[in-house]
Amino acid sequence: YLVSGQKIYITYGEHDMAKNIVHLVLARTPDAPEGVKGISLFVVPKFLVNADGSLGERNDVHCISIEHKLGIKASPTAVLQFGDHGGATGYLVGEENRGLEYMFVMMNAARFAVGMQGIAVAERAYQKAVQYAKDRVQSRDLAGSPGPVAIIHQPDVKRMLMTMRGYIEASRALAYYAAAAYDAQHASPDEASRKQSQAVYEFLVPIVKGFSTEMSIEVASLGVQVHGGMGFIEETGAAQHYRDARILTIYEGTTAIQANDLIGRKTVRDGGATAKLFSEKIQQTEKDLASSGTADAKAALKQLTAARIAFESAVEFIVANSKTDVKAVYAGSFAYLRLCGLILGAWQMARALLAAQELRAGDPNFYDAKIATARFFAENLLPQSQALATSILESGHSTNALSAEQF
Ligand SMILES: Cc1cc2nc3c(=O)[nH]c(=O)nc-3n(C[C@H](O)[C@H](O)[C@H](O)COP(=O)(O)OP(=O)(O)OC[C@H]3O[C@@H](n4cnc5c(N)ncnc54)[C@H](O)[C@@H]3O)c2cc1C
Known part of the structure; x- marks a missing residue:
């Protein structure tokens, strides 16, 4: 095939780290059906490859620009021009018109991976903030001290560090839970359990992508705040994480998508069945927290139960109104994603709390920190669930109230 046209936003579309670059390109054949059903997938190499594997002629695909960006500046984002000199040679992958379906194999893996990218950037922002908070001496201790102390002793700085740490640990635990479901989907010997694991994994992918990346922006922003004025100065590197995190809620499908x-x-689509399955799993953890009976477990239980009820009310509203009041339901889509991230993250943190109580003797310092972080997540972050459920159930009409002209 001879491919022509322009592609923008092509990550690593041009670089000098390899002798050849193999582009996977979605394009339409001349008589393809309208819309997404007419998209095919092609391999278009920068250099054509000879029969013996050596590099041959330069193909008719050229980088005409590298974008200037807010962040991820080490990642070249190319504008590629195909076929200005007669057509770029492309080789069809699979069958014609099935390109979008093939692309989604990559896309589903990429969405999970971008979620992990969010966790990684957030983790680095947290490490840097902790280091700075221990080094920076400013103000006396609230409980009294002979002179100024490191800012890590201020309760509000602890609030920021605990928020960062809580979001990161919860998002990471949820991503690992999703990864285990993916493995079970492929490796479980039992057909019914493979099916259920698939539903669990597919439910979690948009949450791992959406929640972990939204939280990474929040965490990186807190990282800047912990540094005070120095956070705004490039030298500390805190601002870079904030700028780098900003793309993560956009590429591989925005949070709205x-x-x-x-x-x-x-x-x-399944009438809320997978969501209800999570609700049952959370109730099992609630039982485990109740039978543990420690003060930490009781504190987590109180918040987890309240948030699970909020989650159930949101699921019920969405399933009941998705046909009759579709715009009101989708007005709450972001809040629902965030609510799911919070409740499922808190559930993982509660499981971690229970495991840490069991394992505590092996490494009290580590496990006590895990227990404290899980309790903080439940008491400080999880209560947002109530507000999110209210906005899902109540604000659909006010969100949609203004006409386009009224903006
Ligand atoms: C640095 C960078 C690297 C990239 N790398 C690649 C790459 O290598 N390959 C590649 O193919 N693409 C790449 N992209 C493209 C990227 O995936 C898209 O920019 C992204 O998916 C958003 O699409 P869009 O830009 O068309 O935004 P739009 O779709 O125009 O979205 C604009 C706004 O409208 C909202 N919106 C749009 N539709 C809906 C809807 N149905 N419901 C609710 N809200 C909606 C969005 O959430 C967003 O807030 C890259 C982009 C950037 C910036």
């Missing part, structure tokens, strides 16, 4: 997927394909 993840939230639409979570509502439409993952919640409504």
Whole structure:
């Protein structure tokens, strides 16, 4: 095939780290059906490859620009021009018109991976903030001290560090839970359990992508705040994490696209069955927390139960109204994604709390920190669930109230 046209936003579309660059390109054949059903997938190499594997002629695909960006500046984002000199040679992958389906194999893996990218950037922002908070001496201790102390002793700095740490640990635990479901989907010997693991994994992918990346922006922003004025000065590196995190809620599908997927394909399509399965799993953890009976477990239980009820009310509203009041339901899609991230993250943290209580003797310092972080997540971050459920159930009409002209 001879491919022509222009592609923008091509990550690593041009670089000098390899002798050849193999582009996977979605394009339409001349008589393809309208819309997404007419998209095919092609391999278009920068250099054509000879029969013996050596590099041959330069193909007619050229980088005409590298974008200037807010962040991820080490990642070249190319504008590629195909076929200005007669057509770029492309080789069809698989069958014609099935390109979008093939692309989604990559896309589903990429969405999970971008979620992990969010966790990684957030983790680095946290490490840097902790280091700075221990080094920076400013103000006396609230409980009294002979002179100024490191800012890590101030309760509000602890609040920021605990928030960062809580979001990161919860998002990471949830991503690992999703990864285990993916493995079980492929490796479980039992057909029914493979099916259930698949539903669990597919439900979690938009949450791992959407929640972990939204939280990474929040965490990186807190990282800047912990540094005070120095956070705004490039030298400390805190601002770079904030700028780098900003793309993560955009590429491989914006948060809104993840939230639409979570509502439409993952919640409504099966009548809320997978969402209810999570609710049952959370109730099992509530029972475990109750039988543990420690003060930490009781504190986590109180918040987890309240948040689970809020989650159930949101699921019920979405399933009941998705046909009759679709715009009101989708007005709450972002809040629903965030609510799912919070409740499922808190559930993982509660499981971690229980495990840490069992294992405590092996490494008290580590496990006590795990227990404290899980309790903080439940008491400080998870209560947002109530507000999110209210906005899902109540604000659909006010969100949609203004006409386009009224903006
Ligand atoms: C640095 C960078 C690297 C990239 N790398 C690649 C790459 O290598 N390959 C590649 O193919 N693409 C790449 N992209 C493209 C990227 O995936 C898209 O920019 C992204 O998916 C958003 O699409 P869009 O830009 O068309 O935004 P739009 O779709 O125009 O979205 C604009 C706004 O409208 C909202 N919106 C749009 N539709 C809906 C809807 N149905 N419901 C609710 N809200 C909606 C969005 O959430 C967003 O807030 C890259 C982009 C950037 C910036």
